[in-house]
Amino acid sequence: MDPSRSEFAIHEAAREGKAGVVDSLLNANPKLATQKDDDDRLPIHWAIANNHLDITSTLINTRNFDPDTPDGSGWTPLMIASSLKDNQGEQTVDLLLQKDVEVNAQSFNGQTALHFASSKDNLDIARKLIEHKASTRLKDKRGQLPLHRAAAVGSMPIVKLLLENKSPLNASDVDGMTALHHATSEGHGDAAVALLKAGAETDKRDMDGRLAIDTAPDAKVRKFILQSAEREGIEIVTS
Structure with a gap:
């Protein structure tokens, strides 16, 4: 069977990077650009997920394109x-931002593009999102801010960027964990110290009653944070 004649041929072509097939199918039936597959995905969702910029550009410029259409x-x-690793989606983000995209749209789990950029340490994308009015104050359904995600992956530059743009510093998620808890528990001592220097509260406890310093994965991380704080003249509550 000719793959170009299957029900979701344009989705397959977009996923596999077959720009010629996408062009051919759209020429025959432009409405295919807005057809959803069994995953409730448009062809453009697949093109972006696989970083096929040429196909993405074609689909973005089709008639009736809605930049905010969600998948399943x-x-x-x-x-x-925003979630592609190593800022690979930056050019796509540029294209979407030109289409008056809703930067603060939230997924079914409440996450925004800024959450995803923060989770993947995509600093350049995070900067662009904030320049286009992305909020640093929106929580997902786990009560996490982009700052929690940046702290959890130890992204010092994004932690700094978010704090410079009015992110709450001491907010707790549904587990009672602050950004300081996340940085410490994942062993990111440098990020933890950066949060301390920004004024992170050290006496907040999570749902298990643990202070942030109690969540350090080993003695080495704990010692690094305590010694660094002492050098900075920061007092840490330890009991």
Whole structure:
């Protein structure tokens, strides 16, 4: 069977990077650009997820393109682009931002594109999102801010960027964990110290009654944080 004649041929072509097939199918039936597959995904969702910029550009410029259409998980094209590792989705983000995209749209789990960029340490994308009015103050359904995600992966530059743009510093998620808890528990001592220097409260406890310093994965991380704080003249509550 000719794959170009299957029900979701344009989705397959977008996923596999077959730009010629996508062009051919759209020429025959432009409405295919807005057809959803069994995953509730448009062709553009697949093109972006696989970083096929040429196909993405074609689909973005089709008639009736809606940059905020979510897939079956509530992920918009901007969220998918923002979550690609190593800032690979940056050019796609640029294209979407030119289309008046809703930067603060939230997935079914409440995450925004800024959450995803923060989770993947995509500093350049995070900067662009904030320049286009992305909020640093929106929580997902686990009560986490982008700052929690940046702290959990130890992204010092994004932690700094978020704090410079009015992110709450001491907010707790549904587990009672602050950004300081996340940085410490994941062993990111440098990020923990950066949060302390920014004024992170050390006496907040999570749902298990643990202080942030109690969540350090080993004695080495704990010692690094305590000694660094002492050098900075920061007092840490330890009991």
